[in-house]
C-alpha cells in the first residue's frame with residue numbers, strides 16, 4: 001500500500017533532475033503521474049504513467065496538458081510546479097561568465113583583479129522576460145488550470161511549488177532570484193485563497209542539488225559551494241523529492257502556505 005494509492009499527480013519539468021526524482025518518488029508511493037516537460041523524450045524516460053510535451057510558459061500548452069492528464073487519470077490530486085530555468089538568451093550571462101573567467105585568470109596570475117563581475121547592466125528585456133515566463137508565469141498557469149479542474153470535480157488537492165535557497169540568500173542572477181522569491185508570494189496567496197476548496201499550497205526551497213544543471217559549473221565553484229553548506233555536500237534530487245512527497249501527503253494535512261527549506265542549513269527562512 002502506498003500513501004498516494006488512487007491519487008493522480010502532474011509534475012512539470014519532469015524529464016530530468018529534481019522533477020524526474022519527484023516522478024519516481026510519487027510513482028513509488030502509488031500515484032499515477034503525468035510528466036510534463038518541454039522535452040518529450042526525457043518525459044517519456046522518466047517512467048511516469050503519462051508523458052506530455054508542455055511548455056509551462058505558454059498558457060495554452062499548460063491548459064492542454066493539465067486537461068489531458070485529468071482525462072487520462074479521471075482525476076487530479078497533486079500538482080508540482082518544478083520546471084525552472086536559471087538563464088536565457090540575452091540575459092547578460094555571457095558577459096557575467098566572461099568577466100568571471102577574466103577575474104579568475106587575473107587572480108591566478110597576480111593575486112588581484114579590478115574586474116567587476118555583474119549581470120544586470122547587460123540584461124535585455126527579453127532575457128529577463130524569458131526566465132520570468134518559465135519560473136513564475138508557468139506556476140501561475142499550472143496552478144490556475146489545476147484549481148479549475150479540482151473546482152469542477154469538487155476534489156481536494158495539493159500544490160507544491162519549487163522555490164530556491166537563493167530567494168533567501170539573494171545569490172544568483174536578478175531574474176532567477178526574483179522569480180524564486182515571487183513563487184513564495186504565490187504560494188502564500190494561493191494557500192489562503194484555495195483553502196476553502198481544500199487545496200493546500202506549499203513550497204520547497206532546495207539548496208544546491210546535484211542535477212544536470214550543475215554539470216556546467218566549474219569544479220572549484222562546486223567545491224567552494226559545498227564547503228559553505230554545513231552538511232558539507234549538495235542535496236541529491238531524491239532528498240528534494242522526499243520533501244515534496246511529504247507536503248503532498250496527508251501527513252502534511254495542516255501544513256499550508258509553508259516553505260520547507262531543504263538546504264543543509266545554509267540559510268533559514
Ligand SMILES: NC(=O)c1ccc[n+]([C@@H]2O[C@H](COP(=O)([O-])OP(=O)(O)OC[C@H]3O[C@@H](n4cnc5c(N)ncnc54)[C@H](O)[C@@H]3O)[C@@H](O)[C@H]2O)c1
Pocket residue numbers: 012013014015016017018019036037038039042054055056057082083084085134162163164165205206207208209210211212213214
Ligand atoms: N539544482 C539545484 O541546485 C536547484 C536548487 C534550487 C532550486 N532548484 C529548482 O528546482 C527546479 C528543478 O531544477 P533542476 O536542477 O532539476 O533543473 P534541470 O535543468 O535539471 O531540469 C529542468 C527540467 O525542466 C524542463 N523545462 C525547462 N523549461 C521548461 C518549460 N518552459 N516547460 C516545461 N519544462 C521545462 C527541462 O526540459 C528539464 O527537464 C527548478 O525550478 C530549479 O530552479 C534547483
